[in-house]
Amino acid sequence: MSMRLPLKPKFVVGIALVAMALAYMIYAGVTQSAVYFVTPAELKAAPKVGKAYRLGGMVEKGSVSWKPATLDLSFKVSDGVESVVVRHHGTPPDLFGEGRGAVVEGKWSPEGHFQATQILAKHSEEYKAPHDQSKPGYQELMKSLRSSQ
């Protein structure tokens, strides 16, 4: 069977050009927007200023500081080995909390902390068992909100 090209050479050249342009755009896109997944230990081992990271770990208990007036949020992300100070300008997302998992995207700042541009919230189809409504947190919240009206 002779392999005959189904297209005239000029079309083959055209498609090749599109493919090359695409390859270049993808290459440029990847080099410019690559985000590296790291754990706090990996980040601490070799932090590079200006490189984009996605840092995952647990929000350390007692480390969260949130100042509504200035919208400054700071907390520590830990993997049990190392912990990294993360700063963020903006309200913490709903699913954010101490002792929970968090993934933050941002850069290592020259001042020696992680400057987050985004805190990623995880939506889940799966649920925790209904937590006890008599638990102090929930009750207290309702009470304090009711009395404030």
Add this chain to the structure above:
Amino acid sequence: MIPELGYGVVIVAMLLALYGGVASVVSARTGRTALLESAQHAAIGVFALVTCAMLLLVYAFLTFDFSVRYVAMNTNLATPYYYRITALWGALEGSIILWAWMVALYTLIIIIRHRHNAREFYPWVLAVMFGVLTFFLLVMTIPAPPFERLTPIPANGRGLNPLLEDSGMITHPVALYLGFTGFTVPFAFAIAALATGRVGDRWITLTRRWTVVAWYFLSLGLLIGGWWSYHVLGWGGYWAWDPVENAAFMPWLTGTAFLHSVMIQERRRMLKLWNIGLVIMTFSLTLFGTFLTRSGVIASVHAFSQGSIGAFFLAFLGTVVLGSLWLLAWRWEDLGAEGELDSVVSRESAFLLNNVLLVAATFTVFFGTVFPLLSEAVRGVKVSVGAPFFNQVNVPLFLSLVVLMGVGPLIAWRRASAENLRRNFVWPVVIGLAAAAIIFALGVRSTLAVFSLAVTAFVSACIGVDFLRATRARLRVGEGIFPAMGGLLVRQNRRYGGFVIHLGILIIVVGITGSQAWSVQREATLQKGQAVELAGYKFQFDALSARENGNHFLVESTFKVTNGGAATRELRPAKKFYPQEQSPIAHVDYHLGWVDDLYMVLGDFARDGSQATVKVQVNRMVSWIWFGGLILTFGTILAILPDRKKPA
């Protein structure tokens, strides 16, 4: 009792589907019509059984039968009845039932519509449909059983994910699955074409409406998903290039390519191999998407439940791809083109370029989505590429596609003459350039926005020129203007349906351009009575209150929004506290407008009600996206109307 009954129904349905598949293949090979009759009965039986299984599950939901694990996982006693019905597809197992039910329904419609008009393909088409059905029913028996029994029976269920308690979530999965399963039909015909060796354009003509409908539902599913993301998730966007979104977007891209490339085969008898390849790719991508999002190989914000289901889908995907490739190799000799592309300046090459660009976009989305896997395998580091990558590579591709949307339908077949180009494109180019100048004069300095809007104007003008010319031709034969226009739409419904769909896409492009270029946002913490200003609007914090609200507790803020002393509007962004959830859930409040959407999210609040932290957004032209979806709907209806003979 329901778990055992449901499980039994599923197993019988699976065996029946398996039988139907075998009977169809044997009848296809031997021509025994009795077996084909029997396969048809099997299809009716499978449909009845899957319907029965679905109703059983709905019944279990309505009666709070928590002995069914799936019911206990996705509802509780506080779930309202309509969400108890739609909870059917609130998670994986129920979605698979719905999926199987749709395939069974489509099989039934094939029997009704194509029993006589597609005799040559019919047994093979049935065989493929049965094959797909058997797979989904198998998934329902082993890795994702919707009727699994839960012991001990809990007193209450866990409840539906509050984020899914929304009208968008009722309709989004249905539309998406109708789209996904819809592509099974052209796929089945493509396989039948290969099996019978009749790879001409007959199978394409037969499946044209199927493809258009599947494509439409997929588009609708994507749009509703965007709407849900926009008004529920509270980040103010509608598309994030999340793996789950990409999974649905890839088959949309190849499906769009297919819709266009078939026209070249019908007209010029070329691209036979390409068309079959595209349909196989589209169907495979629907499976790949499910594998990707359900196997947990890619981290997504959706984070669906995981299990062995990924392996099942991967195995089925492998079977489909390898089987199809084998058939293609077997029929290789028959798939050659009868015509040839002549000129670069022709409708064929515009369509060819359209296809190359759409496949390039598909590859880009695929590459970006699986990139973390690739980089980990190749370099041992986990690297992902985010939205900037997808935008950077895809925006030029999509804008080129928009340009082709104007050029393709008007340029001549075979070889466009200078006269043809002049006649069709002088005015649109002038209008496009004028639009660019006006937009620039209005103060828009974003090159991308100016270019995108100018291109949109160019394409609209192309459509307008064509429509006006055709209308004028009818006026000349003495028709009134409105009968002429209406007559055109109905008589050339396929062409003008396509144009209306293009208009819908253009409107969506304007919405995307406007919202990307001009939306603004800011965050602020306000004391009672204080206001934050954004884009000429003043958002004043008036009150914070709390109350029980059905199945949750609601903390609601009240904002007065004014715009230069004119009309006052009230927005009430809130936070919902569900007893079954660890975290509160933001309830976005918004006011939609043709230009400005006012959009507020309550971020944080002081418990004494004196202070609130809010995110305020003025999102531009987002409504055009939803409106474009409506136009898309009209276009689709027009495009699938029965062909009209010219009136006598």
